[in-house]
Amino acid sequence: xxxxxxxxxxxxxxxxxxxxxxxxxxxxxxxxxxxxxxxxxxxxxxxxxxxxxxxxxxxxxxxxxxxxxxxxxxxxxxxxxxxxxxxxxxxxxxxxxxxxxxxxxxxxxxxxxxxxxxxxxxxxxxxxx
Numbered sequence: 001x002x003x004x005x006x007x008x009x010x011x012x013x014x015x016x017x018x019x020x021x022x023x024x025x026x027x028x029x030x031x032x033x034x035x036x037x038x039x040x041x042x043x044x045x046x047x048x049x050x051x052x053x054x055x056x057x058x059x060x061x062x063x064x065x066x067x068x069x070x071x072x073x074x075x076x077x078x079x080x081x082x083x084x085x086x087x088x089x090x091x092x093x094x095x096x097x098x099x100x101x102x103x104x105x106x107x108x109x110x111x112x113x114x115x116x117x118x119x120x121x122x123x124x125x126x127x128x129x
Contacts (some may be wrong), residue, residue, distance in 0.1 A: 002078045005115060008059055009105040011072030018050050021096040031119045041089040044065055047078040061108045069104050097125040
């Protein structure tokens, strides 16, 4: 059983910024394409895929639509919540992204349940995350 967490990052972010946010996280099977990449995070059995070629640049996460920024990149984390510490690598990536860039972003489940949000007031993490 897997669940997909959706990361939406503001326009201006580069694929290199997301790759840099992998610092300190073990990953394998890096597969690059022109508008994105995917990696496996073996410690938590997460598949991460990233793409910049978006049909819709609006923020899709509920309650954040029309938040004053457009999405430039979406990443998807396929997580198995039945495993121990399933979010550890995703948390590291989110914290690295917050430290290494100034871009707004939101991490949600099905664009409904908010797990992390970096807005004007900094990074806020859900208790469930």
